[in-house]
Amino acid sequence: MNVLDTLRLEGSLQSRGLRAAGRAEDADVALLNTCSVREKAAQKVLSRLGELKRAREEGGKPEVVGLCGCVAQQDGATLLARSPVLNFVLGPGRIGQLSAALDEVADGRRVSITGFPETEDYDSHLIARGTGARQYVTAIHGCNQHCTFCVVPYTRGHEKSRRMEEIVGEVRDLAAQGTKEVTLLGQTINAYRCPTTRADLGDLLGAVSAVEGLWCTQFITSHPAFFTDALIAKLARARRLGTYLHVPFQSGSSAVLKWMHRGYTREQYLELVAKLRDALPGVTLSTDVIVGFPGETEEDFSATLDLVSQVKFGQLYGFIYSPRPRTPAARYGEHVAREVASNRLARLFAAQSVIQLALNQALMAHRVEVLIDGPAKRGSGWWQGRGPDNRVVNVPAWKGINQGQLAPVTITGATPHALLGERVGDQGSAA
Ligand code: SF4
Secondary structure, eight states: OOOHHHHHHHHHHHTTTTTOOOSSOOEEEEEEEEEOHHHHHHHHHHHHHHHHHHHHHHHHOOOOEEEEEEHHHHHHHHHHHHOTTTOOOOGGGGGHHHHHHHHHTTTOOOEEOOOOOOOOOOOOOGGOOTOOOOOEEEEEOOOOOOOOOOOOOHHHHOOOOHHHHHHHHHHHHHHHHHHHHEEEEEEGGOOOOOOOTTHHHHHHHHHHHTTTTTOEEEEEEOGGGOOOOOHHHHHHHHBBBEEEEEOOBOOOOOHHHHHHOOOOHHHHHHHHHHHHHHTTOEEEEEEEEEEOOOOOOHHHHHHHHHHHHOOOEEEEEEEEOOOHHHHHHGSSSOOOOHHHHHHHHHHHHHHHHHHHHHHHHHHTTTTEEEEEEOTTOOOOTTEEEEEETTOOOEEEOOOOOTTEEEEEEEEEOOOOSOOEEEEETTTTTTO
């Protein structure tokens, strides 16, 4: 979501004739797009503001500094008062007002624009998307869930779905420009309801998948409580749907799930997994897990490890609980010591690594279609892409390999976090 917001901000700057500078310290206008999901990210903002203040004192640039994103919504007014380097603050619900904020600053005012307007013109035509073959498209903004650890409902506001017609139009334009994979975004994407037709996510995916030229459609993030049988049946019917499904479970202990206010039990989550696997054969599940939630006992954590070993997720994102301002859990007692939480996270990652390696090894000699993303971190001569299950596949480059190319690949090697492959028909050749 933040990546897409950054592209919206960038596109809005471009529409005013501004171009990207190499470094914020050399720029006329520097924007910090921020995340406040974890405390560490919010702290980074303060140190970056300090660096920009010093740069301006020494070299006069950046002339204008704007704070955007969730930290802006959460602490923007305080930071504007405390931090003279800041010229304006713009919450994530107000990205469309970037130009207005810059006009105010040009007139010598310092402004804070936050909150969530009832109606906002979503400037999708201004998103600086570049030529990437994978693109994000927002389907829902905000969240109504109020999980007790999460700051998102406070920083991104209440759930608001975009009209299906508008989303499909945006996808159609992207496909016409060469996009091959679209990922529909929302904090609770499976709660999607078109405000005019009441179409649900299944209907939306049906319409998006029918857009000519698209290779694959993905969606993130799903909330376990919002998968109805009817929705699962529609997912099973959608064409060209990715086989990657991100369904955070957060904890394997029903007691902890209750304290988290997640709205499902461990048993209900496992039942959902069985239904999804039944309806979507070959689906790769991915998940988020929090360890060290206040009150989490060793027994609760064992239930998390047990769920991980039962489900066998293809990908897992694990985090140590981080208390966030205004959230109920920040007021809970029974804090789990940092060392205990770190140890649990390490054990969780170790268990997941074994599972991922086994799942990846099981793909050896399989043939998959891969969308090439660009040169791989692995080193020169290697490129990387991902299949419809979102697994990274590293391939030796071939003559004419290009970002956005689709290629059939045979899997030749596996690590816990990536696969190795060779283009079908290319065995033994390198660029
Ligand atoms: S559903 Fe997700 S975004 Fe919404 S409050 Fe819970 S964790 Fe946060």
